[in-house]
Amino acid sequence: MDLDKLMTKHLTRYFDGSRTIPEETLQQLLKFLRSAPTSVNVQPNHFYVLGTDEGKRQLAENLGERFADNGEKIMNASHAIIMTTRVDVPDEHLEAVFDKERADSRFPDPAKQSHWESMTRDFLNLRNYGYKDLNHWMEKQTYMALGMTMMAAAELGVEAMPLEGFDPASVDKAFAIRETGHTTTVLLALGYPDTTKAYTTPISRFEPGRLFTFA
Numbered sequence: 001m002d003l004d005k006l007m008t009k010h011l012t013r014y015f016d017g018s019r020t021i022p023e024e025t026l027q028q029l030l031k032f033l034r035s036a037p038t039s040v041n042v043q044p045n046h047f048y049v050l051g052t053d054e055g056k057r058q059l060a061e062n063l064g065e066r067f068a069d070n071g072e073k074i075m076n077a078s079h080a081i082i083m084t085t086r087v088d089v090p091d092e093h094l095e096a097v098f099d100k101e102r103a104d105s106r107f108p109d110p111a112k113q114s115h116w117e118s119m120t121r122d123f124l125n126l127r128n129y130g131y132k133d134l135n136h137w138m139e140k141q142t143y144m145a146l147g148m149t150m151m152a153a154a155e156l157g158v159e160a161m162p163l164e165g166f167d168p169a170s171v172d173k174a175f176a177i178r179e180t181g182h183t184t185t186v187l188l189a190l191g192y193p194d195t196t197k198a199y200t201t202p203i204s205r206f207e208p209g210r211l212f213t214f215a
């Protein structure tokens, strides 16, 4: 990965609509996304991977009126991912996490698995009834997966553009997402840049003195 290039680069606003991510690269990226860690392994996400014109149009046309500008980015991207997050953690979901952990022999010692499960339940109760931020906390996990996937895309030579410009109610409705217990958190457009429209100006970021405190 060329970090110097990444540090000076604008996010891609214009994709080349004629280019598609090769299937092998896409699968590698999705494999990476699947591997992203989440706090207490809660795995609160479902991802809609839109690679057809129909799928992308369904998203582009349902971003909500004030966000129509993002439609072109989505249509010209090779793929767009709707990153959704659970709104709560029903017992069925938690049991599915634990069943998978047992099946994968995450803890070879069953006593350790039981201990882990009770710690996880405690932690989720704290988020739910103590901090009262269960969905917000899970959405933070989604953003971490977003950031990691953006870096993985860079490594694979794919441009990744996160999009917050959409109306979640509208996107959720278009893909019947709330019916599944999830809601849309953020979008990720993936593809290759339109080189005829690349930004040539420098990026603008605060100086280190405002960002870092050393002790």
Ligand SMILES: Cc1cc2nc3c(=O)[nH]c(=O)nc-3n(C[C@H](O)[C@H](O)[C@H](O)COP(=O)(O)O)c2cc1C
Residues within 6 Å of the ligand: 009, 010, 011, 013, 070, 162, 163, 164, 165, 166, 203, 204
């Ligand atoms: C999480 C996230 C969401 C963003 N959503 C949008 C968006 O919906 N539409 C858009 O045009 N730009 C979007 N951007 C781009 C930012 O506005 C942009 O990265 C920022 O202004 C810095 O500009 P630069 O990338 O050109 O340096 C988003 C960026 C991030 C990190």
